[in-house]
Amino acid sequence: MKRWPAWAAGLLLGLAGLAAMGPWRQALMERLPPTWQIALSAWRHGVQVEHDVAIPMPDGVHLMASLYRPRNATQPLPTVLVRVPYHRLRYGEGYSSALFFASHGYAVVVQDLRGTGDSGGELLPWRDVAEDGVATLDWIERQPWSTGKVGTFGCSALGETQFVLARRNHPAHVSMIPSGAGGAVGSAAGRYSYFGVFEGGVFELASAFGWFAANGSKDPHAAQARPFDPARLLRELPVSGLVARVRPAPSGYTDFLSTPLGDPRWGQWGYIADGDRSQVPAFVINTWGDQTAGDTLASRNNGGAKVSRRRW
Numbered sequence: 001m002k003r004w005p006a007w008a009a010g011l012l013l014g015l016a017g018l019a020a021m022g023p024w025r026q027a028l029m030e031r032l033p034p035t036w037q038i039a040l041s042a043w044r045h046g047v048q049v050e051h052d053v054a055i056p057m058p059d060g061v062h063l064m065a066s067l068y069r070p071r072n073a074t075q076p077l078p079t080v081l082v083r084v085p086y087h088r089l090r091y092g093e094g095y096s097s098a099l100f101f102a103s104h105g106y107a108v109v110v111q112d113l114r115g116t117g118d119s120g121g122e123l124l125p126w127r128d129v130a131e132d133g134v135a136t137l138d139w140i141e142r143q144p145w146s147t148g149k150v151g152t153f154g155c156s157a158l159g160e161t162q163f164v165l166a167r168r169n170h171p172a173h174v175s176m177i178p179s180g181a182g183g184a185v186g187s188a189a190g191r192y193s194y195f196g197v198f199e200g201g202v203f204e205l206a207s208a209f210g211w212f213a214a215n216g217s218k219d220p221h222a223a224q225a226r227p228f229d230p231a232r233l234l235r236e237l238p239v240s241g242l243v244a245r246v247r248p249a250p251s252g253y254t255d256f257l258s259t260p261l262g263d264p265r266w267g268q269w270g271y272i273a274d275g276d277r278s279q280v281p282a283f284v285i286n287t288w289g290d291q292t293a294g295d296t297l298a299s300r301n302n303g304g305a306k307v308s309r310r311r312w
């Protein structure tokens with residue numbers, strides 16, 4: 001872990017003192033760079049953080065990750081893996097989950113998925129998630145700070161990637177807590193949901209357009225979408241060109257729109273089919289208001305992902 005210069009450490013301590021003052025805290029934190037926000041929160045929670053962790057994949061691509069651990073840990077720890085397509089240093093659920101688990105005695109790896117954040121490669125949900133996940137679990141098993149037992153955690157896309165990885169039944173993957181993650185269901189139970197952008201076989205235009213325009217470029221360094229009026233743009237034709245009009249870089253939007261519902265490629269991209277079975281113990285969370293609630297209930301027939309139909 002890189003050492004902070006003395007002046008930087010002193011400044012952080014001063015900011016931490018201000019941040020502890022209730023009325024000042026929120027306003028101050030929102031104005032700091034993300035890495036400073038994480039550093040301050042980590043200091044308050046007794047957590048050490050290393051942001052420049054490069055995890056090698058079999059094809060030579062490196063996926064970047066942040067490692068969170070209790071500051072005074074001396075023994076190997078059980079590990080929590082959180083995989084993020086929204087940049088690990090900017091997405092609050094990623095680093096806040098890491099700080100929570102690390103402050104309760106776990107090592108936590110927060111990873112930028114392939115083709116996102118600082119990681120190399122190309123993004124196509126969720127084509128490479130299983131293979132990259134297996135390589136990541138293999139890597140975690142070899143680290144001296146890990147016991148080799150890994151749980152996964154996260155909501156929505158962060159949960160869908162858990163289901164996709166669980167199909168591989170890696171021995172280190174001992175538990176998972178996915179929430180709002182029904183979009184991992186593909187053809188299972190006749191749902192044909194695929195990332196939650198299909199419902200009853202109908203392409204969910206607003207949902208798919210919004211996600212791929214904002215987050216779905218295959219190139220993590222592509223320019224962001226230009227400003228646009230969604231109400232006007234979503235009325236335009238052809239539908240296949242809508243994302244390219246606001247963000248010309250190639251994205252998975254065209255792959256999703258042009259692939260028939262029963263095409264074998266969906267299985268290759270990791271979406272759950274009836275024949276898939278996971279043995280990973282899972283605590284699956286969702287709400288009735290989630291767009292993929294039905295898909296989450298359908299996942300109860302696929303191995304370890306047993307869902308209790310509890311009314312909240």
